[in-house]
Amino acid sequence: MANQLCIVLDFGGQYNQLIARRVRECGVYCEIRRFDTPLDEIKALNPTGIIFTGGPNSVYDSASPHIAKAYFDLGIPTLGICYGCQLMAYTLGGTVESCEKSEYGKIDITQSEDSLLFTDVPAESTVWMSHTDFVSKLPEGFRTTAHSADCPAAAFECPERKFYAVQFHPEVTHSVFGKQILRNFLFHVCGFTGDWVMDDFIDNTVAALRQQIGGKKVILGLSGGVDSSVAAALLSKAVGKQLTCVFVDHGLMRKDEGDFVEETFTKLFDMQFIRVNCQQHFLEQLKGVTDPEQKRRIIGTEFYNVFWGKIRETGADGFFAQGTIYPDRIESGKGNAAGQGSTDVIKTHHNMVAMPEDIHFAGTIEPLKDLFKDEVRAVGEKLGIPRELVWRQPFPGPGLGVRIIGEITEEKIRILQEADAVFRDEIRKSGAEQDLKQFFAVLPDVRTVGVMGDHRTYDHLIAIRAVTTDDFMTADWARIPYDVLARVSNRLCNEVAHVNRVVYDITSKPPGTVEWE
Ligand code: XMP
Numbered sequence: 001m002a003n004q005l006c007i008v009l010d011f012g013g014q015y016n017q018l019i020a021r022r023v024r025e026c027g028v029y030c031e032i033r034r035f036d037t038p039l040d041e042i043k044a045l046n047p048t049g050i051i052f053t054g055g056p057n058s059v060y061d062s063a064s065p066h067i068a069k070a071y072f073d074l075g076i077p078t079l080g081i082c083y084g085c086q087l088m089a090y091t092l093g094g095t096v097e098s099c100e101k102s103e104y105g106k107i108d109i110t111q112s113e114d115s116l117l118f119t120d121v122p123a124e125s126t127v128w129m130s131h132t133d134f135v136s137k138l139p140e141g142f143r144t145t146a147h148s149a150d151c152p153a154a155a156f157e158c159p160e161r162k163f164y165a166v167q168f169h170p171e172v173t174h175s176v177f178g179k180q181i182l183r184n185f186l187f188h189v190c191g192f193t194g195d196w197v198m199d200d201f202i203d204n205t206v207a208a209l210r211q212q213i214g215g216k217k218v219i220l221g222l223s224g225g226v227d228s229s230v231a232a233a234l235l236s237k238a239v240g241k242q243l244t245c246v247f248v249d250h251g252l253m254r255k256d257e258g259d260f261v262e263e264t265f266t267k268l269f270d271m272q273f274i275r276v277n278c279q280q281h282f283l284e285q286l287k288g289v290t291d292p293e294q295k296r297r298i299i300g301t302e303f304y305n306v307f308w309g310k311i312r313e314t315g316a317d318g319f320f321a322q323g324t325i326y327p328d329r330i331e332s333g334k335g336n337a338a339g340q341g342s343t344d345v346i347k348t349h350h351n352m353v354a355m356p357e358d359i360h361f362a363g364t365i366e367p368l369k370d371l372f373k374d375e376v377r378a379v380g381e382k383l384g385i386p387r388e389l390v391w392r393q394p395f396p397g398p399g400l401g402v403r404i405i406g407e408i409t410e411e412k413i414r415i416l417q418e419a420d421a422v423f424r425d426e427i428r429k430s431g432a433e434q435d436l437k438q439f440f441a442v443l444p445d446v447r448t449v450g451v452m453g454d455h456r457t458y459d460h461l462i463a464i465r466a467v468t469t470d471d472f473m474t475a476d477w478a479r480i481p482y483d484v485l486a487r488v489s490n491r492l493c494n495e496v497a498h499v500n501r502v503v504y505d506i507t508s509k510p511p512g513t514v515e516w517e
Helices: 016-025 039-045 069-073 083-091 178-190 198-213 226-242 257-268 279-286 292-314 326-331 373-382 410-430 482-495
Strands: 005-010 029-034 049-052 078-081 095-111 124-137 143-148 155-158 163-166 217-221 243-249 272-277 318-321 363-365 438-442 447-452 455-468 499-504
Touching (some): 016 029, 039 069, 069 083, 083 163, 198 226, 217 292, 226 373, 272 292, 279 292, 410 482, 447 499, 455 482
Parallel strands (some): 049 078, 217 243
């Protein structure tokens, strides 16, 4: 490891990975370690700086995570954030109390003293606070450098020992100068040089994967989505043909997508690639089924039946790899290295797959587990994955199954694939693509009367959907220019057999969802 190292010491806060990501954004290599990592181990890692994360506890709770006082004799520059700030004060002899009034949300702070931490930060600025305890008395040798209306020690420090503490969260974007404050700590206090780039992540991960995998085999379920594709490319770089990717093609992908995935991974990357073509099997299972939840269940269950069946055939004599990324772990409640239980289970994510009991791998490998989506994309681009795949929109696991309302038939899949391809083509040509987070066609179970030439038609309606959103929790329908919509409508009715009407979905989320089923 040639890079300087920053350790994020995890006390159970929900933003631990966000801190790590901000540090990486500053070009500093960063590792998250549990709060109870032995001091000898920390010393041996020789970090240039350490950041204590926040956490859900009070320093006075018997179960709260603590750190030995001896830590502060190691001479490592340290920044305590929120709980980490209170812990630093408490451990060094200060006093922590419950606030009369909790501070939550955007709060203005005022600097009272010059501080390296506030270099290029205005004397008054807005930060994000979320705390019910506060530091009421500083340890000896410390001084306050900023306060808010309700928090007398919003920032304090002992610059002689390079100990800094902030009650607020500089890592979240609501703290307007938060990134500058982190930069100041890293570069001005610790003396990091910013010697880490994404290439280093790739090199380090490849080296670690080679060491972990040795001569064993690795199996990865490849969906053609961004995460599993990047994991596949990384593993391919690490172990080449020891990697087998299993791609289950359920026939509910977009037009030509299955072929594109196969071509990409067989031509550009060194690996064993297995495509399981089971379109007919899925159609049989879905025959006559119209209930959306039942369709989802069937597609999900059959997908894994096919996948595990293939694994049994191939043999599970090695490692099982998954394209889990950090947000998947938060959603599954596993994002908390300190195990303090603050990150509650929100939903079990499709990337965190439960293994059948009869399948025994030597271990699981998740090379992207600490990265955020945009970091995963950056790695993917560096590894040479085509832009089309790296910048792919989200695509639901059940695929076109949730965009064909009513029974799914071969003909409906064909109509929807054609229609979707035309819509995407027009959006791409119009230049509107970059403003849209997701756009696709839907085939409602509706036929309407139309006229073509001198003939009456009674054919399918296509709905088109395009949304703008930051996080998919809420979304707005996109204001696509009328002339683009006109071209789309024209082409859909002329080029896609059995389509005679087009509607544009102008529902936001809520009350609608992005998908129709
Ligand atoms: P909704 O329809 O819930 O969609 O507003 C929000 C986002 O999630 C995607 N989505 C899914 N992704 N499996 C997935 O991997 C699913 O079952 C699924 N359902 C919806 C949807 O495409 C949108 O981006």
